[in-house]
Amino acid sequence: MEGGGIHQNLLEHEAESLLFLKNKIWNETKKLWVVACPAILIPFSTFGIHVISQAFIGHFSSMQLAAYALVFSVIFRVVLGFQFGMVNGVGTLCGQAFGAKQYHKLGLYLQQSWIIVLVATTLLILLFIFAALILKVLGQDHRIADVEGDFALWFIAISFLYAVLYSCNSFLQSQSKNFILSFYSVLSLLAHVFFSWLLSVKLGFGVTGVMVSTVLAYVIPNVGQIVYITCGGCRETWKGFTALAFVDIGRTIRLSVSSGVMICLEFCYNTLLIILAGNMGNSEVTIDALSICINISGWALMVAFGFMAAASVRVSNELGRRDVKAVKFSILMAVGTSFSIGLVLFVCFLVFRENTAYAFTNSEEVAGVVARLSPLLAFTLLLNSVQPVFSGVANGTGLQGIVSYVNLASYYLIGLPLGVILGYVFKLQVEGVWVGMIMGTAVQTGILVRMTCITDWDNRNGSPHFSAKRNFVTVKGRNF
Template sequence: MEGDMYENLLEVDEGKTESLSSAWDKIWSETKQMWIVAGPAILVPFSTFGIIVISQAFIGQIDSTELAAYSLVYTVIFRFVLGLQFGMVTGVGTLCGQAFGAKLYHKLGVYLQQSCIISLGVTALMTPLFVFAAPILKALGQDHNIADMAGKYSPWFVAVAFLYAVMYSCNAFLQSQSKNFVVSFYAVLSLVVHVFLSWLLSVKLRYGVIGVMVSTVMAFLIPNIGQIVYIMRGGCQETWRGFTASAFKDLGRTTRLAISSGVMICLEFCYSTILIPLTGNMGNAEVTIDALSICLNISGWAMMISVGFMASTSVRVSNELGRRDGKAAKLSIMVAVGTSFSIGLVVCVFFVVFRENAAYLFTNNEEVAKAVARLSPLLVLLLLLNSVQPVLSGFANGTGQQGIVAYVNLASYYLIGLPLGILLGYVFNLEVEGVWIGIISGTAVQTAILVLMTCMADWNKQISLAQKRISPPSAEDETTHHSTNPH
């Protein structure tokens, strides 16, 4: 009897060991698959955002007023347009990822064309914002001299915005099928070229701000040309089959998803941007705008890591839902959140140690640097929240729940965070710190809601919705699929 009990205990122990070993194997396998997408996905936003920050750094060394003007155009107007573009392309990326997981390869090329049509159309509609940048900024209460100078730079952002639209569409198309080398290569190349051209045109040849803006446009032209050539010259033979009228057949359904995704992301992008106009009419506007811009740039650099994990989560979740594997989708979220938060902690420690010197990377103004140091505790808190929140947004993207999250963002940011920021900043006279505390509070509420949504997700329902979302809209499309993909 004792021998039987001993044998049973051994069997239980061995079973636990095997189960634990199997769990670690799954986590390790998912981690490798995550980094295949996340690595390049971090490089791309790191590069694109890096181009903007490098431009700011060169302009900041020319003149602090020029820096404030450039920062206004970027943070108030361009980020709004960028949020719409990025969000709408992310919505189409959901369809690409789910179709790829379901092996509906022919659909990806159609979705790429639809993404370009939608994002370029929206960019054209947003162009007047750049044309009338100066009066818009003045209407928002900004310093008139800075707003007038911003109006001189804003037309350059029109070209950048159109280049962004195509680049994002190609990125989503390639990342959904894990074709990451070409994306990474052109991301790094464009950043290196921008550093060299900015130095050559603004410092060596003394073209100043105009030289920096020319370099910026060239930097975004490079990945567009490279990715388009790669796609059309045989790099994506299964998923790109040339231009087709099918891109217009179901454009309405794709546009609806793209719009809901665009609203979701745009509400996030514009939320932090509100800091600038809310504090731009406080005392010492130039120093305030410069200090906040530097803080947002530092936060933006760190957030590029989380944005990479957001893209990875979106691709992994959408792929697994396409394959009808809810458990794998859930595991991908857990691994991505854990990894991103761990990296976020390291970034926070690094910034706390070097906070006194961080501002001098962007400015040589001692007063601005002191203002940045004063805001550093709030920046650390924001860095921690931003290491989790974008990854959970990736869950929403991968499952196609952008419409729901758009309402969550609206309530958390604009009904809680923004009123609280105005109350603390203007009524309780906490000024910049008060406004930012309110903004961060809204982000915390939104993050908490996303955590609940992720924990309570019905994965069988999400699989069913994903299959309906990518189902062929017509019998003709169904026939095309079976003739080209017999498996």
């Protein structure tokens, strides 16, 4: 009887443990998706605006499609990566301050973000002004580069709108103000579809109509979110404009710049694939096909970026609360969920291959190249479902500076040289370049996984934590 009672107690204990684990997984899943849903929807919509623009333009002219792909995938991607990274750096501070209930600091961080990112964007507009010259120097087709120079001027306005929008998104996201973010994301995307059709097809303005619609699509969420923030939607965290935003802004600049470099190196890495492809034979078809693949990859990457943001917010919030166990569990859940989605996409793009290409082009030749590149696209989707999440963990702990060096070494000392050797020396063309760059991403992912695993989260003196007085992260004696 005594043995049976012990056995019964063990069964009850196992059942209670299983129920506790199920509840823990469910609760963490809800917390992740609360952040991830709008974090996926927002970049999915903003990136989707450009995909829609490219789809409309691609049905007007193959030359204009290649030119738009160049300015978006090469010049704008550099600016976008730096902006996105800088805002993520400030988002780290917002998330930790919110977790530590230092609500008044969030409004200061938002204003600092506006100042920093707008100044950086002003410096970067020279890339758009000299876009055609830059691409010619990089060896691109001169006919495509000349057309691309006209598109580049439109992206100056878009870049400034992005700078403000990303800052607002990060500020609201750290507080889980999800409805307002999702509402304006969907509204801007739907508005873009309507105005692109109205201006370019119905009224006959062609490509100009598409670009006007693109600019309007970013005006809508900017106006809506700024009105929401400044007119009572964030009473605890927004106390109005103040000169205090300039106090101690140097530390925020350092964190923002290191984060901007980290993400920009990542964004530029894929850009190099387009640049190298443009120097190969039949550049127009190759660029069209690659731009379609990168657009598909970019859209899928938005899902991973959603979990990157979720991991960053969850980790920074729990560090603010000093809950180390919750930090570890959040990382595990974010990685597992994102990888599962990536695995589904991996299978889908191996099966469907070129069918998706016809949404962007009428050319059978371009669709055939897309089909040839689909296996590489599928592997890229799988790898990219994991890597950004670990970058999000680094964002949440303020380790952007270290990750910048990891990215630099993995991408530009391993991936890019290997891609050039395979593509040009071994004559594997675009496939060789892409395989080399996938290897660089794999190395970077492995290092980030290793960094996360060896972090001494349980040691209070060695674990990352947020100090309400000092407002930075300390890891193993180092300040960030």
